[in-house]
Amino acid sequence: MEQQVKILAVDDRYENLLALNSILASSSYDVISLQSGEEALRYLLKEPADHIAVILMDVQMPGLSGFETVELIKQRKACQDIPIIFLTALSTSIEHVLRGYHVGSIDYLFKPVHPKMLRMKVDGFVNMHLNHQKLKAQSELLHKRTLDLEETNRKLAEAEEKLIEQNLLLENWVEERTSELVDAHEKLMNSQEHFKKMFILSPSLMAIRRLPDLTYLDVNESWKQHTGYGDEVIGTALNLLRDDLNNSTKYGDIVRNEKVRYVTKSGDIRTALLSTEIIDIEDENCLLHVAVDITESLRFETEMARLAQLNLVGEMAAGIAHEIRNPMTTIRGFLQLFQENDRHMQKEYIPIMLEELDRANDIITEYLSLAKNKQSYQRPESINRIIESLLPLIQAEAVMSGKHVNGQFGYCPEIQLDDKEMRQLILNMCMNGLEAMSIGGTLSIETYQEPEHVVLLIADQGSGIKTEHLEKLGRPFFTTKDEGTGLGLAICYSIAARHHATIEVSSSPNGTTFFIRFPLHSK
Template sequence: MKSYIEKNNDSYTEGQPLDLQKKKPSHDETNKMEKVKILMVDDRRENLLALEAVLNSPDYHLISANSGEEALRYVLHHDFAVILLDVQMPGLNGFETAKLIKKRKKYTHIPIIFITAINQAKEHVLRGYSVGAVDYIVKPFLPETLRLKVREFVKIYQENENAKLESERRRKEELKEVNAKLSLTNRDLRKNKELARVVGETLLDTIITFDCDGFILSVNPAVKEMFGYSMDELIGEHISSLLINNNQLAVDRLTDLPSKVAVECMAKGKYDHYFPVDIQIGSTSIENEKIFVCSIRDITERKKIEHERKNQYELLEKLVEERTQTLQLTNEKLVAEMKEKEKIAADLQLSQELFYKIFESSPCLLTIQKLENGEYIDVNASWLNNTLYSYEDVKNKAFPILHYVSKFDTGIEHNLTDISIHNEKIQYETKDKEIRDGLLSTEIIDVRGEKCILSVITDLTERVRLEHEIQRLDRLNLIGEMAAGIAHEIRNPMTTVRGFLELSKSSPEHLSKQYIDLMLGELKRANSIISEFLNLARNKMTHKVQQQLNTIVTTIFPLIQAEAVLSNKSVILELGECPEIEVDEKEITQVILNLSLNGLEAMESGGKLTIKTYSENGMTMLEIRDEGSGIDAKILEKVGTPFFTTKEEGTGLGLAICYSVAERHKAVIDLETSEEGTTFFIRFNEDISTR
C-alpha cells in the first residue's frame, strides 16, 4: 500500500511513516478528542477497505498495513487499542508478526484478533492463541460481531488509558505539594540563617557558644570591641579565659546556671583589663550534643551611672540632714519640695537612660545636631558602622560631615535645618566614598533648652541591590521565553519543508508542483513570523508626521468593513473632533487593523464592532469595542506577551506589535473586558498632540 499524506494538514511529525503523519494537535485538542488507533493488517487492498467500512467511526483512527513488516513499523511508533491481523500473508505471516509483537514487553498488552478465510483447522486456531491472540475470526464474519468485539477492546483500552492519566495526575499533584512544602522549608531555613547572622553581627553584646566542658565553639564580632580578641583567637579556648571566679559566679559551674537569669560578674580583656559584665546562659541540643550559649553585656557605663546616682543620693541625704538639723521639724514644706525634686531627677535620669538605650541599639542611622550651626552632639553605633567614620571624626564637628547625594536635585542638604523630612529617598556618601541608598527623616527636638535636629536614616542599600538583580533576572527570563517562542514557531514550517525534501530524495517523481507550492507557502509563513517579530524592536525607525487620526481610520475602514461583511458582522465609525498628532501612518494603521480583526474574530455572526475617536483632557483617544465574550481573567495578564495566543493558527505577535508601536509613539494601551465584550483604549500623550 503506497504511503500518503492526509489532506488539510499544515505541519507534520518528523520520524514517522508518511501515511501516519498528522497535524500536531494543540494541548487543548489532545485533551478533548484523542482518537483511538486501530491497526488493520492484510496483504489484500479489498480486505482492508472492507474492514474500514465495518469499523468506520469518528472515534477511531484506522491505520492500514499491507504486510507484517509494515505493521511492525507502525507498532514501533503508535499505541494501538487493538490489531486485526490476517493469517496468510507473503513474507511475515500473521503468526510470525504476532509473535514478534508480543516478544516485546511494551506491546504485550495490545489485543490481537486473527482474521482468516483459509485456515480453520483446530491446530491453526490453537497456534493463533499460543502466539498471543485474543480471538480467531473466520471469514465470512458478521460485521456487527466484529464491531462489538472491537468496541469492547477499545473500551478496555480507554479505561486503562484514563487510569494511567488519573494516576499521573495524582502523582504530579502530590509531587507539586511536596515541592511546595520543601520550598517553604528551604525559604524558612534561609530566612532564619540570615536573621541569625544579622543579629549576631549587629548585637553590641558578645555571644559565645561552648560545649559541656566549657570550650568555646563560636563567637560573634562584638568580642573584638569588648575583649580585644579576634574571633579566631578564641575558638577552642576555655571560657574561663574571659570570665573570673568570684563570689557570685563559679566559672566551672556555668552549665548549672538557670536560663533567663542574668548574673553579674567580672570579665578579663586581652590586655589584662577588667570590667563588670552581666552574663546569661541558655542551652540547646543538636544531634544529641548539648550546646550552651552565653550572652555577655558590658555594664561599665551602667556601673558608673549607678555610682554617680549613689553619690548624688548620699549628697542629697546629707543636705536634707543638714537642713533638718538647722530648721528642725518646722520646715516640712522644704522637705516636701526636695523630695519632689528627687523624684523629678530620678524620672529624668530614667528617661535619659531609656532614650540612650533606644538611640544606641537602633539599627537605623541616628544623629543629633544643633539646629543653629549643625554641630554634631551625638551619633549611634549604626551610623558609625555604615558611614565608616569614627566618633572622633564627628563629635563636636560642624555640619555637614555626611554628604547626601540625590538623583534628583531636591536640595536636601540645604533644607535640613529648615524643615522636617519624612522618608525622603536619598543617597549618602561614606568616608571611603561609597554611595549607599536610604530613607531620610528629620525632626526638630529640644535638648536641654536648645533646638536640635534628630536625623534618622534607614539604610536600603542591600534591598536596592536585590531589586536591581531581580529586574535583571526578569529580563533574562523574558529573553529565554521569546527565544523559545521563535524556535517553536519557525520549527513547524521547517518540518514540513524537510518532510517533502526527504520524500523527493527517495522518490523524485513525487515532488509535484502542489508540494513545491506548499513548501514555498511554509517558507513564506516562516518569513512572515520573523518580519512580525522584527516589528517589536524598540529602536525601529519610524517616520512620524503631523496628521489627523480620523484620516488614518477613514483610509483603513473599507478593508475592515469588507472583512466584517464576509463573516456577517458590521463596523460602526464614531469619529469625533480631536487634535492632530505626530505619528507614523503605517504603524498606526497596523495597530488599528490588528485590534479590529481581533475584535471581529472574537464575535459571533451578527456582532457589531465600534471604532471611535475623541479628545479627552487634551489627549487624542482611539477606542475599539467588540461584542464578543470577553477575555478570560486567567490569561488577562498575558495579553500583549510575544508568542502568546489563543488562536489555532496565530503567531502571538499581533498584540505584542501593537504595544511596541504604542511605546514608540509614547502612547498607552488600556483595555476593559466583560462577558458583553472587550474595549481597547489608546491614549496619545498630550505632549505629542500639542507640538
C-alpha cells in the first residue's frame, strides 16, 4: 500500500487551519495542521520529506516567522525540493513578496484566499509530486536495469577474456612444456653436480649403496679417512655399521640420528650418529648413509660428567664434615673434661652432649632426605587441607616474631601428595620467609589452579635474594644464614622433584616469591 501524500498547513490561528482543512479536504492526500514554525521543523525532522507534496506557510507567527522557518527548512538537504506557498493577510508589500520568493517559496498568496484557486494550485503541486515520485521510481528501476545490463556485459567480457586466455594457454602449452623439460634437465644436471661436490667434500661419513643388495656404489673422503676402507669396498656388501645391540643396520631402514658403532680397518671401535635416506640415481633406488663421528664428543662428555660427580661429592663431603665437626668437637671437649675432673660433673654436661649428638643425627637425617630414591607415599590429597592444618603453627611463629600471615586459598582439586613431605616443604619455606622479614612484615600463602597445574605461592616482604645467589638456591649446604646447614631448601627441591613439581623464584628488594607448581595428573 502506497504512503498517502501529505500537505503541511502551518498557521498560528486555529480557525485558519480549520478553513484550510475544509478547502483541501480530499481522500487523495492528508492535511497536517501545525500551529508554529517550531512544530513544523520538529515534524520534518521525524517524517520522510518525500511524502510531503506542498507546505502552506503563514508569514506572521509568534516565535519563528514564516520566513525564518522556511530558511531553516531549506537548509536541510532532504527538504530543499518541497514546494512552499506563503499565505498572509498582513505582509502584502512587494518587499515581503520578494523576500518570500528569496527564502525559497514557490508562490505568495494573500488572505482571504480564493478556495477554488487554492485547491487548484494544491492539486497541481500534488500531481507534480506524484509524477515526480513515479519518475523517481522509474528512474530507480531504469538504473537497476542499467546496472544489471552492465553486470551482464561485464560477465560476458570476463568470459571472453577467459576464452582468450585459455586459447593463449593452449597455444603456449607445447612451448612451455618444451621449455620446462629443458629447464628440468639443466636443474637435474646442476643438482647432480652440487650433490657430487657436497658428497665429496662433506666432513660427514657418506656412502651410497644400491638397493636391494646393499652393495657400495661410492664412498666419500671422510668415509675413507675415518674407516680406513676406500675403493676396495665398492661392489661389496660389507656393512661396518652396528647399532647399540651390535645388530647390523636392516635393509632399506630409514633412520634419523641413530647411534651406531663401526669398526675401522685398524680394528678401532668408534661411535657415530647415522641418518639414511632413499635417493634416486639414474632411475635406480639407492640408500644414502650419512654418519657424524661423535667418538671424541662422547669421551669428553663422559669425562666432564665424571669430574662433575667428583666435584659434587667433594662439596657434599666438605659440607657434611663442616656441619658435624662442631657437635663432635663439643662432645670431645666434654669427654676430655670428664677425664681430667671428678665424675660429679657428668650429670651437668651429659644433656649437652646428648643434644650435640642429636644435632649431628639431624644433619645426617636431613642429608638422607635429599636422596632421589627415597620412598614417597603419595595419594590423592587436598593441598588446602594440609596448609590449613599447619596455619595455626605458622601464625603462632609469626606472632612471636611480630609478623603477620595472610592466607588466600582458591579452589584446587585433589592431587597426588605425600602428606608428611608436603608438611615439611610448607613449614621449611614459610619459616624461611618469616626469618627473611623484619618486624611488621607479612607472609602471603596462596593456592590457585592453572590449566595443567595446582600452584602454591609463598611470598615474603624481605630484602630479597641477591642475583648471584639465585642460581645456587636448592644446592646442598648453600646458605646465607649464620647458623644454617644449607639443607632445608635443598630438601624442599628434592620433595618437589619426587612430586614432579617445579619451583620458580622471583625476587626483588621488596621481597621474594616462590611458585611451586604441581601437575594435575600424575606422571
